[in-house]
Amino acid sequence: MSTAAKTLSFIKLCWKLNLAGAMEFRFSFLITVGTMMINNAVWLFFWWVYFDRFQLVNGWGLNDVMLMWAISAGGFGLLATFFGNVLRLPNLIATGQVDAYLTQPKPVLLNVLASRMHVSAVGDLLFSFLVYFWAGDVSLLGFAKFMLALLISFLIFFGVMLLLGSLAFYLGNTEGLSGMLFDSLVTFTVYPTDIFKGLGKALLFTLIPAGFVSFLPLKLLKASVDVPFLLGALGFAIGISGFAVWFFYRGLGKYTSGNMTGMRM
Template sequence: MKRLAYYIRLWMGYQRMGLVEMTQYPADTVILVISLVLREAAGFIGVLAIASAVGGLGGWGIYEICLMFSMCALVESLSQTYFDNVWGISYLVHEGRLDVLLVRPAPVFFQVLGDVMHYPALISMAIYAGVMVYALVHLGIGFGVGLLLFLAEYLICGIAINTGIYTIFNCLNFWIVQGEDVAVLVQTCREFAKYPIGAFPGVIRTIFTYVLPFGFVGYYPAAYLTGKTGSWVLAGLPLSAAAVVAVAAVFWRLGSRAYDSTGT
């Protein structure tokens, strides 16, 4: 319990540092908020425009697409707020900054996650939470304990999948110089999760279900809520999250063992 209390206090300390950093440069924060909202809005409008032009996508109507897109955006926003520093692994490794974390009395990966907080991303999260509620109301999906429990499971597992996949590919920086480029490519592929992947060829569905399970970040949970797939999603979410986290843990462990600073 003492150990847990220590980690909680440490995490709260990271939270305070993130808030101080955000308020230290208010103009930068405002610009970041605007850019985040515009980026998500552009993608959202693009999906809606395509769906409107062809009368839906893969059998999904406008409100169903709104639900799926907003669920994807919620996970991305929360991940970006609290766990986005997995993208800093390349900097920590190539600049030798990981040395500082190695000598501190806390798990290194815990420090990596806490070192950067992007609170402006919570603004886009609030916007897409509103879009999700709007879609649920128009789809006639009632709010109740079951829905809230499912959304809690979805957010936890979705964040674990999202962060775990990015961790795996950013850990390539322990072995190759431009490992971040591979991670950026994977992040670009994540855009497929904002579309009904059932409309894509079988190989694409397989990749985003079993290899890069971004399908569980939006498509499958939204399909479950709209009755387009069965209750297997309730078990598929934690199983997929556990598998991704396990692989990410192996990559981090092997990578941190291979780390030998910058040699200078």
């Protein structure tokens, strides 16, 4: 079996064990997932009330906002479901818990990130697809564009969170800072980009790259695709993810062991 096949098999096993662990308490699992879906639905209800009175917001309609929420929730849901430890990375680094992963013959980053699942994120992911099938173009092409939008959203969330988490290699425990900055990113991905002007809008495509996520319903999911924007968003997503991986491994060279002993399968 090739190295790539072994790595893929290992990741699939991690995901299987994460799901099995979450499903051990099924009632709690269902309540957590359902609560997250209801939480997201409440926000969309407020938007529905708003659009019931005002039909457009700078060219955005209710369907556009619903798909924006679907893409944002779906991208985050993919990240936290399959690579949930990225949200705990600053704490893992600062407390020396990375030690347990360094002793195993697996890619360190994949091993760290894939070893945990956030149950509530499953609710985000399910909510994303429910909203898409309700408000989106359910044709084969429409679904392919939606999946591409989810991929871009996932890569941007992944890159930003990995960068923020890896700061702990350089600055110590940055859990509070990382959480605050990531919350800012998530917040701005669920508001129509066109309500911001000037410097604020520029920041949403640079320092806080939420604009690439929130703009996707208008630029990718419409009948006429904005190809330059799509290529720019995809290039940015791949670029920030690649840079974040490099930044993590560069920081890993500075990592000081916490002399912790632990065992993982």
